[in-house]
Amino acid sequence: MSIKAVDLTYTYGAGTAFEQRALRGVNFEIKDGEFVGLIGHTGSGKSTLIQHLNGLLKATGGDILYHGESIYQEGYNLRALRGKVGLVFQYPEYQLFETDVFSDVCFGPRNLGLSQEEIEKRARHALRLVGFPEKLYGKSPFELSGGQKRRVAIAGVLAMRPEMMILDEPTAGLDPKGRDEILGQIERLNRQHGLTILLVSHSMEDVARYVDRIMVMNHGELAFDGAPREVFRHYRELEAMGLAAPQITYIVQELRERGVPVDDSITTVKEAAAAILGLLGKGGGEET
């Protein structure tokens, strides 16, 4: 069970003077339960790509297979697909519209045509998953703080019970604490509830800390696709794309260049601290 992109191509304004190829033959497969990071600078095609995965944009070439079935085949139920592949846009709080938090979260499941009882059950469950306090369910979403609004918006998509969640920069504009809370919740959705996650982010530090696999988009192509440590090894190429590896990668690389045998697959502060303490004979790490 997976979502698969086959030779995915998308051209804006085909045939006009503004023609622009946003995706050029993208291929990948995301398996159930994976936690994948998608990075790329503005205009690299990553936003266009994620809008294909739930059928909001239709590819000009290539195919998307969801559980092995082409979503472009005649009679394919795109609305049902959008319930399975939940997409949370950047600044999702801008989509809130109901008079109270709870009704807003009900909007998604209601569109799926469920019974009132089921709708409410799902909404309550989703709000609990994002850690939204029950006493605020009746409040107007417009009176909440930025971080709380964002949670309600994420719950609005979660309430459809998707199998996969795509989140476009879910931490944009939040402070460090708000960021850690949201990312922690997303991680739990993956680890505890088995949701497949595709996390779009600018921050290499965040991506390195949470995901199992990174896809890098550049000029509409998939430039790298692999485990974080493998992708960050190409830090020079990443720089050329206007991206950068996490700071920690640079520290490790520099130490290696100066003759210190640190493992170059390190991507987080904790790993680096353990490795260096090991080399210094403190804390027992990897010393033999």
Add this chain to the structure above:
Amino acid sequence: MIRDITIGQYYPADSPIHRLDPRTKLFGTLVYIVSLFFADNLWCYGAATLFLAAAVRISRVPFRFIVRGLKAVVFLLLISVSFNLFLTDGRVLWQAGFLKITDAGLRLALFMGLRLAYLVIGSSIMTLTTTPNQLADGLEKSLGFLNRARVPVHEISMMMSIALRFIPILVEETDKIMKAQMARGADFESGNVIRRAKSMIPILVPLFVSAFRRATDLAMAMEARCYRGGEGRTKMKPLQYERRDGFAYAVLLAYLAAVIALRLIW
């Protein structure tokens, strides 16, 4: 891509008409419209055609851009032409049932059609050769006398130019909100009129909220940059009549005199 939408469809080029002061062009359009209502014989329309053709030529705007403006009024044009054609009394030239065409009807229909078409083409030349900003400036300055009648001319012109700046942003935002709601299973296409109207609520509420937020932000940013209305304000690009504007005014008045003369003589 959606940001490329331009309101008033300015066509960038460097022509003598582009370079004219917007006030001259506003006045010119007004004079031309007046002349069209004066015209009641073929000679007058001949003069109007010549004048328009010359203006189109000098403006260096491709003809197809100018005709594009007509598409919007084609329906109106057809209705008014056929009403005049079939419903005017006079010497009958052709008849089929209750439909008849008379000599007076033919003449009226022709004049009506030309009048409407020229009116649209004439004003599109103005909008195609003047940026919306210049237009707002031109209006502010030429309507300055209304200030004494307590019409907030500066504020209206400021509103126009802010609207111009934010229309593309709000269009893009609408697109984004629509997609976000579609991702939550919203359906904007099926159902009857009432259902469809109701399905717009999830788009309109966020759009309004966002527009108000932007307005608040913008007001604060304008205040922070010392905005306090039109009083005591200077301009980076003040409107100034040049010699070519004087020449244009002369041509305009000569044309208006000619149309009036042609009408009186024939």
Add this chain to the structure above:
Amino acid sequence: MNIIKAVNLVFDYIRRDEDDKVEEVSRALDHLNLEIEEGSFVAVLGHNGSGKSTLAKQINGILLPTEGTVWISEMDTADENLLWEVRKTAGMVFQNPDNQIIGNVVEEDVAFGPENIGVPTPEIWRRVDESLRATGMAMYRKRSPNRLSGGQKQRVAIAGVLAMKPRCIVLDEPTAMLDPNGRREVIRTIRELNRAENITILLITHYMEEAIDADRVIVVDGGKIVMDDVPRQIFSRVEELKRYSLDVPQATELAWELRQGGVDLPDGILRREELVEALLPLLKGRKGCQ
């Protein structure tokens, strides 16, 4: 001389119900005292709701103190006659790049401020030219702001403030909505203005990397200043920063983790080069190192 001085500054947000009765009062600034030296580059850190944005808006008279006084180069911001002088002296750049650009053409937007304060036309042109050059936006002057990137829009906003010849610029999270490239270009521009034009900078942010190069870092929490020192000192207090829900740069965090593990490293390491230099002598001579 101090360009900014706040004494016992209190600000309450007051929410009223339909009958204009006070429903809720929340204190955003709580007896805050602050002095900022002319020409310095000061970073203000704090989590959302700490009061840092409210502080920014006090500096050019967008908000006025509930109690206490703010002086901008010795002008009281609460004095109505001085309001426009205060706003000319202390310019302000906001978070959302789209919501602070008024003009439909870059150069016309930059001219907006000077037009408002009645600068004569030739002087406006001169200021627009200079400001666009100083922010590196001269080549975009005829563009529509809608077709610029986020970082470029923020530079236009900075140019617009610059054209009013301020002595101080307050930037309220100018990079929060930008991608890493946009963030870098904005920070580079700000730093250059501070260095070349000696303009006082008050940068409000929650990106710690942006605070490293400041002359001074202020941490705001609960409407009060809780930390105020040079970056090196501030970032050596990792636990305290975490308590105020703030981050530290990764190099600093790694150094701190190592010190916790008993490694003898100096205090307040900010940059990765510093950390590498400090680590090398310790690691050299160990097994496996050349």
